[in-house]
Amino acid sequence: MNAMHAPLTEVLLETKREKGLTWAQIGERIGTSPIWVASVAYGNNSAPPDKARAIAEVLELDEETTRALSIYPTKNWEQTIPTDPLIYRFYEIMGVYGEAAKDVIQEEFGDGIMSGIDFEMDVHRQQDPKGDRVVITLNGKFLPYRAW
Amino acid sequence: MNAMHAPLTEVLLETKREKGLTWAQIGERIGTSPIWVASVAYGNNSAPPDKARAIAEVLELDEETTRALSIYPTKNWEQTIPTDPLIYRFYEIMGVYGEAAKDVIQEEFGDGIMSGIDFEMDVHRQQDPKGDRVVITLNGKFLPYRAW
Amino acid sequence: MNAMHAPLTEVLLETKREKGLTWAQIGERIGTSPIWVASVAYGNNSAPPDKARAIAEVLELDEETTRALSIYPTKNWEQTIPTDPLIYRFYEIMGVYGEAAKDVIQEEFGDGIMSGIDFEMDVHRQQDPKGDRVVITLNGKFLPYRAW
Amino acid sequence: MNAMHAPLTEVLLETKREKGLTWAQIGERIGTSPIWVASVAYGNNSAPPDKARAIAEVLELDEETTRALSIYPTKNWEQTIPTDPLIYRFYEIMGVYGEAAKDVIQEEFGDGIMSGIDFEMDVHRQQDPKGDRVVITLNGKFLPYRAW
Amino acid sequence: MNAMHAPLTEVLLETKREKGLTWAQIGERIGTSPIWVASVAYGNNSAPPDKARAIAEVLELDEETTRALSIYPTKNWEQTIPTDPLIYRFYEIMGVYGEAAKDVIQEEFGDGIMSGIDFEMDVHRQQDPKGDRVVITLNGKFLPYRAW
Amino acid sequence: MNAMHAPLTEVLLETKREKGLTWAQIGERIGTSPIWVASVAYGNNSAPPDKARAIAEVLELDEETTRALSIYPTKNWEQTIPTDPLIYRFYEIMGVYGEAAKDVIQEEFGDGIMSGIDFEMDVHRQQDPKGDRVVITLNGKFLPYRAW
Amino acid sequence: MNAMHAPLTEVLLETKREKGLTWAQIGERIGTSPIWVASVAYGNNSAPPDKARAIAEVLELDEETTRALSIYPTKNWEQTIPTDPLIYRFYEIMGVYGEAAKDVIQEEFGDGIMSGIDFEMDVHRQQDPKGDRVVITLNGKFLPYRAW
Amino acid sequence: MNAMHAPLTEVLLETKREKGLTWAQIGERIGTSPIWVASVAYGNNSAPPDKARAIAEVLELDEETTRALSIYPTKNWEQTIPTDPLIYRFYEIMGVYGEAAKDVIQEEFGDGIMSGIDFEMDVHRQQDPKGDRVVITLNGKFLPYRAW
Amino acid sequence: MNAMHAPLTEVLLETKREKGLTWAQIGERIGTSPIWVASVAYGNNSAPPDKARAIAEVLELDEETTRALSIYPTKNWEQTIPTDPLIYRFYEIMGVYGEAAKDVIQEEFGDGIMSGIDFEMDVHRQQDPKGDRVVITLNGKFLPYRAW
Amino acid sequence: MNAMHAPLTEVLLETKREKGLTWAQIGERIGTSPIWVASVAYGNNSAPPDKARAIAEVLELDEETTRALSIYPTKNWEQTIPTDPLIYRFYEIMGVYGEAAKDVIQEEFGDGIMSGIDFEMDVHRQQDPKGDRVVITLNGKFLPYRAW
Structure with missing residues (x-):
């Protein structure tokens, strides 16, 4: 919060x-x-x-x-590693797969980043007989680096 | 690495x-x-x-x-906030949207977490005339908490 | 707390x-x-x-x-090393024996983890003439890693 | 290590x-x-x-x-929060259940601690049709506080 | 406090x-x-x-x-390096002489520790013409490590 | 070291x-x-x-x-909380008893500190049928604060 | 570096x-x-x-x-506060004027950020009889937040 | 603030x-x-x-x-890495370009720093058909190091 | 404060x-x-x-x-790096010149320290046509290390 | 170093x-x-x-x-609290007297700082029958803040 x-x-x-x-x-x-x-x-x-x-x-x-609701917030969060197990798993996923994702994105798009501003994110449930699954989609504009 | x-x-x-x-x-x-x-x-x-x-x-x-390649690794990563801009944006996204995602997941599934072990993650390119977009999908089994 | x-x-x-x-x-x-x-x-x-x-x-x-009592909590705790001597000893035990336990578990079960969600924990007293002993049992489902 | x-x-x-x-x-x-x-x-x-x-x-x-093998070691470990998922779960368990375990132990034994020196720890597999379980036992002598 | x-x-x-x-x-x-x-x-x-x-x-x-006065406390203290000069000197002493003390104790007693639970500590004044001296005595039971 | x-x-x-x-x-x-x-x-x-x-x-x-052996050292040590159980107990003792020792010293000597420079420290064994005890003596000159 | x-x-x-x-x-x-x-x-x-x-x-x-020279780097830098006095002054400037700059930018442009990717930066010397001055220009595309 | x-x-x-x-x-x-x-x-x-x-x-x-308004403040700010995305980008810019700026300034002016005290900073909007740009100007007196 | x-x-x-x-x-x-x-x-x-x-x-x-006013204080201060620019400059001075000062003091006095307890400190203004100067004097008793 | x-x-x-x-x-x-x-x-x-x-x-x-010897250095030092007792005393002095010095300087000079760049520092010995004293002089140009 x-x-x-x-x-x-x-x-x-x-x-x-x-x-x-x-x-x-x-x-x-x-x-x-x-x-x-x-x-x-x-x-x-x-x-x-x-x-x-x-x-x-x-x-x-x-x-x-x-x-x-329309005031522009100064976004802030605790910078320690999160403790809540659900939120910690996001952190763990980024620790385990962050570099891999960087390579795969930059092999496809060139040197640059996925924007976290021009961005959206959604969650849905995937039915599975062995236990339903959480599916999260992150969708951000690619921004290339540029020389000047 | x-x-x-x-x-x-x-x-x-x-x-x-x-x-x-x-x-x-x-x-x-x-x-x-x-x-x-x-x-x-x-x-x-x-x-x-x-x-x-x-x-x-x-x-x-x-x-x-x-x-x-088959040895079980002791997974490790630096626990400081990442500096690479592409990887930092993941961290920023989780800071901005982590709590929101927790609420939305638990309203749908009950108290529990998305597994980071029984898990998969993929990346693809979404064509867009205003600039192509990076789409990342996180997919993990829901694990409920249980009393004992 | x-x-x-x-x-x-x-x-x-x-x-x-x-x-x-x-x-x-x-x-x-x-x-x-x-x-x-x-x-x-x-x-x-x-x-x-x-x-x-x-x-x-x-x-x-x-x-x-x-x-x-039924609201899903955002679990949180202080991430500094605990000061209370009873709780610190758990931390010391994991520092001294954590890697050893990882090896022994993974030699028995393969690459994966012990769940902390599908999990239970109990305490009992073991009578001993040289001084009674505290016995703590940790019991969690094994979750294997999977390729995708 | x-x-x-x-x-x-x-x-x-x-x-x-x-x-x-x-x-x-x-x-x-x-x-x-x-x-x-x-x-x-x-x-x-x-x-x-x-x-x-x-x-x-x-x-x-x-x-x-x-x-x-018989030299007395200066025991040491990294004091950051562990990253390996198997070892992190021990840390998470102590964050979630540490205070509860302290209360339950001290209600049974009085003010004092479970020794991490006069101590032993074991692991075994518990068969379970829904997925086998890891069972870890921690066993340490109770040491009471004393006035002087 | x-x-x-x-x-x-x-x-x-x-x-x-x-x-x-x-x-x-x-x-x-x-x-x-x-x-x-x-x-x-x-x-x-x-x-x-x-x-x-x-x-x-x-x-x-x-x-x-x-x-x-009889409730069992959760002992806690700030884990930063102490600022008060009197208390900081204890910290400095342990930084300068901690390893030396460990060697001298373990050469005398074997592999193990001095208990901080079965423990007492006292202070007295030692008269000295060049300036009186503070004498602090730490007294704790030796606890040996044990194989199992 | x-x-x-x-x-x-x-x-x-x-x-x-x-x-x-x-x-x-x-x-x-x-x-x-x-x-x-x-x-x-x-x-x-x-x-x-x-x-x-x-x-x-x-x-x-x-x-x-x-x-x-006669070069003046720049004394240095790791400033994290020590992990070796013998050395950690000194840290725990100062966390639990530091303020109490400060009060007792200053009630006896006035406002000031125990020097860690004009200082000596010794260890000896105290025989005890319930288990021998480690006795450590800290002995430092009292230095009073002064107005100017 | x-x-x-x-x-x-x-x-x-x-x-x-x-x-x-x-x-x-x-x-x-x-x-x-x-x-x-x-x-x-x-x-x-x-x-x-x-x-x-x-x-x-x-x-x-x-x-x-x-x-x-064309490999995409994983950008990294030390995350501690910089010690070099020239570089520290940038950090001090952002501490003193960061919030003020945020307000002034967002009053002009709306809720959003100045890109650090679609970005350029230059330095020149401004002659001044009381001592020449360093002039640094930061120039980045404005990226608005968007609802979805 | x-x-x-x-x-x-x-x-x-x-x-x-x-x-x-x-x-x-x-x-x-x-x-x-x-x-x-x-x-x-x-x-x-x-x-x-x-x-x-x-x-x-x-x-x-x-x-x-x-x-x-005229009292001399003790300037203070949180020393953690900023979380607000607009302010974080300043931090990222200094991480990516800080050393480069140091070299370019010192090649032009000699060994010394840009003052953050005899200093001013302004913001203006640069019209651009591909999206308007934020332009920030930092202007500080050069202070040379001196031997003594 | x-x-x-x-x-x-x-x-x-x-x-x-x-x-x-x-x-x-x-x-x-x-x-x-x-x-x-x-x-x-x-x-x-x-x-x-x-x-x-x-x-x-x-x-x-x-x-x-x-x-x-006569109660003996537990002296305390924030241990983070100071943010106020005037106070930070003291910290910067000690980073840049601390080792040099140590060498120069110990070459003159032998192995030991300058006391911060038997100590005084003063400030005065030095007129200078190029801008007045702040002069701070630190004056503490030398305390030699001693063998025992 | x-x-x-x-x-x-x-x-x-x-x-x-x-x-x-x-x-x-x-x-x-x-x-x-x-x-x-x-x-x-x-x-x-x-x-x-x-x-x-x-x-x-x-x-x-x-x-x-x-x-x-003439290359412009990137000045750097460890930002942890110093351990060497001689250097730590400088840190302690600034913790105890930093605010007091700020007040006394700004009451004399107005809002601004003592430069750590246009700066010099010296050490000399002061004879004293109760024990010689270390005298350190810090001398820096006063830099006033300015509106713009």
Whole structure:
């Protein structure tokens, strides 16, 4: 949670819990991904005014809270290694496969990076008789390095 | 790079460079993902004997190097925040979207985690007139917590 | 203690102290291990609804506190080396014997890990004329790595 | 691996690999736990002279290497959070269950600790149709605090 | 100061200051070392019930505070290098002489450690015409390592 | 070990081992404490020329090694928390009892510190039917703070 | 210096020193900024093949060194606070003015960032009778955040 | 934000938001750069009395707040690597180009540094059909090292 | 500021500001250095009773505050690298010149240290047409190492 | 020692030791402070060509070593808290008196800093019947902050 947005985040999580909504349901109603809308609630993204109004309608927010959704956040997180096992696994995956992914991306695209700004991310469930699977998709624009 | 496997990794990268192969080409020939085969070369996964032999055929490795591909590694990586911009963006993405992803996964699956062991990961290119996009898919078995 | 669950933890510890119960007694009444029930109280595990109700009966908790036992926690702990001597000894044991245990496990099971999710842990006393002994059992499902 | 004993450790691991022995087999022949004998090889314990001779017989070590097994080591390990997934799970388990275990032990034994010196540790396999399980037993003398 | 016991510590220090007592005087009246009784006040040791009652008599504590002296603490301290010059000198001494002390102890006693649990520590003044000297005695049971 | 003096330290430890001497025996022959002479060997103290000559006689050192014993060292040690269990116990003792010792010293001597420079330290064995005990004495000049 | 490119960097710096060239002169001959060409030499950027050939002509490099200039680097640097006073001042400037710059940029451009990939940077001297001044220009494409 | 000036900063940011002013507008009215005036508001610079009065007129501040703008701050910031993506890019730029900039500056000016005290910094927008660009200018006096 | 003395420090700084006094003026009236008296106010030194009374007279303090000036502080400070540019320069000076100073001192005095306890420190202004200069004097007793 | 200049530093220290010179003697012959000339030898300052030639004459250095004295160094030092007791005392002094010095300097000079670049530092011995004293003088140009 972005510590600087904690009071706003708490209002939003409480309201959501009272209404019994999931991020998936909210995302569907406002026409966005559930991860994006959750990232706004946790104070790690700003909502464009039309999306802020849509969120406000679903959660019945007052005017001030609605405007606060559009403030540009100073994104922040703890820089220690995460402890929550679900989140730690992302860290472990990047430790084990980060270099491999870099090679495979740059062999395909040339020297550059996958943007984390012009970016989107989604989650879905894959049915499997041996136990269902979590599938996460990361999708970012390729940005090449340039000489000058 | 797994420091403890550095000499083996160097042999493999050198051989691959001399043969002018990409991880995508090697993966295709041995029937695996390019990321998985690169992770073996970087010393972060062991290859089952049949996959080790397949890699050995493609790269024309000697017997000892082939056997070394099947040793179970002690996976290791630097725990500081990564500096390479491509790899740092993964870290930034998990900082910005980690909590959101946790919520969305657990709303769908219940309390538990996405396995990083019973797991696979792939990369492909998405054509886009405004600039092509990198698409990464993470796919892991859901493991529920259990009382005892 | 999971800082994010501290108020709930304090209520539970206070109630338990007033009733003069041990974790062993609570675990016995609700049919679980004392360690598991203590881990719920410290905010590091969620209780399935039936176990939450059983805990609530033993501790005579109100409705809201009972529901709170089933929220999926973001597990967190301080990542510095622990100072409490009892807990530090676990850390020392893993420093001294961690690699040895990895070798012995993987020689028996192949490349993979012991799950910390599909997992249980118990403590008992072993009588000994030279001084009684603490015996701790860790029991987790083996998860093999897989190529893809 | 204890960095200060690395050359000795490498000789022992190489010899063991050439002879195709597991720690379980070596432990059985010399009458000790496989974890204890592996911890000697990794330079984290000294062997009493009779055990050193027994190890030397099994591995056919020379006189100097045999004597080196009995030197009292300065035990050392990296204090960062471990990266190898198998070893990290021990760290995660202690983060999630450390406080719970402390409470349960001290409710049973009084204020004090489980010794990590007068201590032993073993691993065995538990057959399970849903997937075999790793069972680790930690066994240490209880040491009470005392006023003076 | 053990942060988790800070309110209790403050009550004890305030009461002691009001009564104009030193730790030496309190220790003498209850039959313990001044360091041990100060360590209880700072929340780093529990008092057996008889010692708790003796402290309560000297400081005229109420019933609840008295009982609190016997709770088993989770001992904790800041793990950064201490800044207070008096305490830093202990750290410097252990940096300069730690290895030397280890050698001298193990040459005398064999492989093992000095217990910090079955332990006591005292301070006294040594008169010296060139400036009086502080003499600190550390006294702990030797615990040998054992094979198993 | 002072990394900057490692080659000298290794020569001294090797020579001592070949001659089968303990620090206690060397200290006795040259008229110093065993801890002080060990601290010189580990590169954390310089020997005055007469003591350097005495050490050289006992260990039969050449001229250059003898002169090197008198160079003023830049004392250095790893600032992480020590891992060796014997040395860690000193760290734990200072965490548990540091503040208590500070109070007891300053109640006796006034505001100031125990010098770690005008200082000596010794170890001896205390016979005890329940297990012999290690007794360490720290002895340093008291230095008062002064206004100016 | 990128540690992984150190041997290449040393060759380039040595050759440049022997030829008595500055980065400004090399940049001018190959038609790029001196900072960009220095960043290639330090192993923090790859040169497109035409720029690599141009650098090779100026420095009279062999074929293998020339090809090495075009390998995509894993950019890396020490993550501690820099000690060199010139480089530390950049760090201090970002500490003092980072938030102010963020506000001023986002008030002008909206929520988003200045790219460090589609980026260039230059240095020039500004004559001043009170002492000449260093002027550094940072120029990066603005990348807006986007909902999805 | 300078934590020690947080209450003052909050008053200034709130007042600015209520008046609907940007730092660019405030800077223009008082005759300074927007970055400098923002750095005063964030508690990282003191305003000379005339500039403090000018800020006070624009924002209609009371007498006490106005005087507080002229107190010399103890400048402080978190020393961890910044998480906000806009601010992190500055850090990344200095990691990638810091050494290159040092070389280019010292080749032009001799051994010395760019002052961060006798310093100014500005931001402007550069129109570009492929996407507008952020241009930041750093301007500091060159200070040479001197022998003595 | 010593966090444990923060309330006392704030009272003293406020009183000093209201009276419009500098540390130089206070030091002059009570017959001490301005730095020493400021270090008492910041909670990093205790005042002997006569100096405490003198400070109390100048600042018109009540009885309790006066007594508090004589309590022996646990000196503490943040151990991160300082961010305030004035204080950072001290740190930079010690990084650049620390070893040089050690050599020069020990060549003059022998193996030992400059005491930071039997110590004083002063500041004065040196007029200079090219810009006035800050002159700081550190003055501490030399303490030699001794064998034992 | 600046790790990047270690080989040069070793040559200089060895030559100096062979000639039996102190930094004070070298400084006197070349007309500089002993601290400055030692800082050049440790690789933390460059010598202007005339001073480099003077040092070369005193130490009888070859041409290449002489030129190397004038290369502009990337000054670097370990950023951990120093362990050598003499150097640590500087760190302790700045922890105890840093804020006090900042106040006293800024009350005299206004908001700004003491330069660590336009700077000199010297050491001398002060005779004292109670034990001689080390006197260190730091002398740097005052640099005021400026609005823009």
